């Protein structure tokens with residue numbers, strides 16, 4: 011099975027995370043398993059197996075960070091400033107005297123104690139509303155909460171800017187007090203070809219400006235940590251997407267060697283990009299735990315969660331597309347403006363303009379403005395969700411102008427390679443997504459007249475006619491496409507331990523955000539070992555006891571970790587076969603295994619894994635696997651297309667999404683049920699982004715007005731459309747030897763533009779701003795058709 | 796005072812302003828009931844009080860001292876799950892699982908008062924339980940399957956095992 015590789019053990023390679031390219035020294039695995047191609051016959055990988063931990067979740071037995079209770083544990087609560095800019099003074103006298111209060115910390119207690127980014131904890135310079143400025147520790151959660159409210163916080167108000175326009179205006183207040191309000195070397199320009207020539211060649215052009223909202227991750231489980239010192243060692247339970255990154259953060263903050271910090275994350279209640287590092291709550295818990303020598307729990311409350319744990323920044327995008335009459339794009343131009351928050355990184359809207367379609371001339375400019383608002387954090391496909399709304403709306407407008415079917419327009423501009431970096435795709439199933447998605451949706455093959463794209467399920471209503479409930483409704487359909495880098499990469503390691511009872515344990519320091527990582531890695535190991543699912547258990551989420559893997563971000567976990575798990579399993583199996591060969595008196599090369607039984611081609615005799623394990627007893631067989639480098643000069647991406655049908659009440663402006671069909675390509679699907687759940691999750695977040703979700707900023711006060719789940723609307727079950735989500739068949743053995751690419755982020759990308767395009771179809775008017783709240787829809791008005 | 800939780804009478808000492816959620820989680824270590832917002836907006840804390848679903852975060856502990864309380868732990872265990880729990884597990888109605896206990900409790904309450912709900916009735920009854928992972932389609936399927944008896948006969952309303 012395994013081909014030996016000669017050459018250097020460590021090499022320099024590049025890894026792409028959410029559009030950013032990082033250079034890394036990585037290990038070249040000692041051997042590389044033969045890739046599982048599309049025709050590989052696999053028994054367990056690819057099966058619809060139940061999530062291994064779903065029953066403990068359904069019975070309430072699964073433990074999350076806030077469920078951890080340590081002996082003698084006390085509670086901490088953060089105190090926030092509710093002003094956008096100014097110097098803070100704090101009076102905690104009253105709070106300290108309250109029942110149960112053990113300790114209060116402010117900036118003075120951090121100075122000289124914490125290093126690195128954590129030294130800014132409770133900064134006296136308040137730069138955004140919601141910034142933590144102090145923390146209280148008390149005997150009970152309620153006492154901590156009440157005392158936190160009793161801390162008097164006074165901000166000496168300074169001028170601020172919370173919008174892009176205010177930040178970029180002449181004489182604007184400096185958001186960070188110094189430097190410039192331009193963030194990240196703005197403006198960032200990226201271009202290929204000659205945009206002026208491309209526009210000159212165009213026979214048809216469309217120009218539009220779209221606006222997307224600031225959206226909040228809103229995981230149901232808030233951020234939280236429990237911290238405890240064992241002598242000079244720090245143990246932290248954290249709800250996180252990256253246990254090793256939290257470890258690095260804490261080690262830097264407390265000036266400790268990495269191995270004196272242990273971070274544990276067993277179950278966690280969703281992250282969506284907001285839980286990629288230690289946060290103020292983590293440092294607070296660890297600091298109080300150190301000062302009091304007691305275990306401390308610090309869970310962010312819902313208001314804090316909505317105010318200050320990250321967001322997808324708003325955007326404005328000015329787009330021009332140029333095309334020939336036959337629909338071939340000659341020019342794609344986008345100028346994007348992003349109010350970033352107090353800090354962030356360049357996950358802007360532009361990248362998808364370069365990657366989704368074939369076009370010789372593409373030019374984008376991104377300007378990121380610092381504003382006095384909480385920092386952005388990667389939110390499920392950062393930048394691409396915003397960019398897809400602009401690009402895919404523009405494509406829809408272009409299709410209408412060309413009197414061309416929107417699917418046909420996209421097929422015509424299919425990119426046969428990654429034109430942004432002039433390299434081949436490892437695999438690309440987008441054409442199959444268009445074809446199969448359109449078929450399953452029942453995409454009408456005729457007509458582009460508004461409201462005329464009637465569908466099998468309902469048919470278009472006569473304009474202005476009332477339905478059975480007396481509502482004036484119109485239906486429409488729309489679609490959109492998606493691309494997203496999902497190659498994953500090194501470093502990621504796994505161990506597979508064969509136990510004396512004939513079972514196997516997968517040990518890998520990853521985390522399961524609700525994606526099903528535990529389940530799919532057990533499947534991969536069982537497949538590679540030739541064991542049954544019931545014999546394999548996957549242990550994750552502990553920096554002290556498990557080998558390193560990176561953060562669960564950038565749709566990386568499956569393509570990064572699965573190959574390491576497979577390699578470790580094959581390594582373990584090779585070792586076990588050597589023992590079995592001795593027992594069966596055959597040559598190890600004649601052995602194979604499946605379903606927990608080991609067979610030889612040269613003997614009738616068989617053995618089970620249990621037989622061999624029992625005989626070898628407590629001999630420790632451990633297989634080791636590492637993730638090798640990605641193929642160089644190859645673009646590894648996942649693709650998809652979504653189709654939406656909406657019903658618009660023209661009197662009230664209420665949009666209902668009736669159904670969505672989603673066809674995605676992520677190479678090999680390790681577990682179709684879990685993949686569909688991920689697709690449905692992304693789509694539902696996309697529905698919220700299209701229709702309801704928006705952080706509302708009071709521009710005069712500089713404060714977010716809706717930091718609650720009541721006022722920041724995420725979709726409920728009542729809003730959930732019928733969803734038909736699937737992955738097209740296939741495998742991508744070029745990407746890695748498991749053949750799987752990532753799938754976590756792709757499904758949110760095309761949902762909002764597909765819905766807005768359907769609304770455009772229903773109304774014959776072009777929605778240019780989301781969320782499509784009733785008043786925005788009413789303001790669109792009805793154009794005569 | 797005593798709380799009647801999951802078929803047992805438990806002595807607790809809540810402050811007068813303590814929520815049922817705090818008492819369940821912090822005092823009785825019944826951590827299956829989750830806190831997602833502590834202000835009646837998410838449904839993660841849903842428990843049954845005399846068979847009716849309530850938000851434990853908005854319920855004062857002292858106000859339910861003679862009521863019968865059932866939490867997600869009381870509905871079933873890993874060894875003997877409630878049919879609704881078995882349906883959730885089998886049909887992948889939990890992703891991160893944080894909202895799941897509240898969803899399960901609300902679903903049980905629904906089926907106890909309406910043994911054969913329509914999809915519209917399910918959507919209506921369950922819309923007080925938010926899920927950010929997007930399990931709604933799978934939850935609908937799980938409730939329908941449980942209602943059809945595919946995971947065993949449904950026990951009598953509100954009873955704890």
Ligand code: FES
Pocket residue numbers: 829830831832833834835836837838839840841850851852853
């Ligand atoms: S915690 Fe009670 S409704 Fe959210």
Ligand code: FES
Pocket residue numbers: 230279280524888889890891892893894895925926927928929930
């Ligand atoms: S499963 Fe994660 S919030 Fe519902």
